[in-house]
Amino acid sequence: MECPNCLAELPRDAEVCDYCGQEFCPHCHAPVPARATACLNCGETWSLACPECGHEISAIDTKCPHCGLSFEEELEPCPHCGQLMPDIADVCPHCKGERCPTCGAALQSHTLVCSQCGTTFVLHCPECQHEIPDGATKCPHCGMVFSDTPPGEGDHCPACGASIVAEDGVCSACSVTFCPRCLMPTQEEDRVCPKCDLDLFFNCPDCGFELLASASICPSCDRLFARSCPHCQRAIYAAPIECPGCHNALPAEKAALARPALGEIGAAIVVPKWVKCPNCETRFDAAAGPCPTCDSIVCPKCHRLALENENVCIYCGTELPIMIFTCPKCGAEVGAEAEACPNCGLDLSGTCPQCRAQLPDGADRCPTCDQPVCPECGSATSEAAVQCAVCGAQFTFACPECGADVAASATSCPQCQAVLEA
Secondary structure (H helix, E strand, O other), X not given: OEOOOOOOEOOOOOOEOOOOOOEEOOOOOOEXXXXXXXXXXXXXXXXXXXXXXXXXXXXOOOEOOOXXXXXXXXXXXXXXXXXXXXXXXXXXXXXXXXXXXOOOOXXXXXXXXXXXXXXXXXXXXOOOOOEEOOOXXXXXXXXXXXXXXXXOOOEEXXXXXXXXXXXXXXXXXXXXXXXXXXXXXXXXXXXXXXXXXXXXXXXXXXXXXXXXXXXXXXXXXXXXXXXXXXXXXXXXXXXXXXXXXXXXXXXXXXXXXXXXXXXXXXXXXXOOOEEEOOOOOOEEEOOOOOOOOOOOOEOOOOOOEOOOOOOEOOOOOOEOOOOOEXXXXXXXXXXXXXXXXXOOOOEOOOEOOOOXXXXXXXXXXXXXXXXXXXXXXXXXXXXXXXXXXXOOOXXXXXXXXXXXXXXXXXXEOOOOOOEOOO
């Protein structure tokens, strides 16, 4: 439905507009005044609850009698037109301009990253509210078309309409896989295209590495594969010896340099910097390293989960980000399974220096013998330590009242102002 105040598209069952704060009847969804307890349209009545503590409040309360939360609306000037708007609103009710919900900076309709604070945004389909990839011309979930502009030259994803390179076999915007010959969407378990019967995978004749039918280079042995016949220009898939059209022999050779074609393949498509982890759905920069939530390695090109200890994506041939581990004391590079730093000898086994029990990741105390340890390097520390004497890590402590991080030297919590004991 459409908000009558700011004209934003909302879910059909919305009870409040996330953009301007307009409230709606929970029964018939007609607009109602702020903090109303009855609908003049259908007669439905309801009670109000404090958004902070959940206790029931009356319509005339200016603050919650239980937790003290103030309900009085504050106004701020719109960053677009300058007129006053509710401080909780993201869309100005006067000019319909959008602003960043984090810092309040002005946003344009196409902005996906706030230039002021770096907050990233995702796009949602106005019809079904599902998340849609940047650059999509139609929703991959409900099929709603977002633009009447003709697609123009080039191929487009059969699911979301974004521009694609057919030979890649995967859309870099929505991660849908498709046949590189007919663009029919495929499932991960498909070995043959259900529409044109193309074998979607083949084994490199030199090393046996499994590749996509349209792969132009083997990432294992650097063999090159012709993707068009030099005689009749017919598209070639897999690794035939001769062209199936004109029957002339096809060239088969090794790359002269180490994977010279991978850069050309990577430059041929636009790869979004932020991708959604298929394991935990966290959005992160796949080219920079593993998912910060679950540590999964995701291919920055085709967005598929990488296998353990793989340096190259087995699906598209893209080189994967390599994890480099360094010693927290001297900064020297160490192996992922190293028990000690080869440069300074720091114990990297992850065990308690007192009882040798295994320590959980990030632990500041041994769960077996209660020995305080540095959460960065695992070295033993004292109860009163504010800095690790081995690696120099600064320690922070949690406020006993609100749980916020506080400095070791703080006398009060900067979040709730609680006085801390020395």
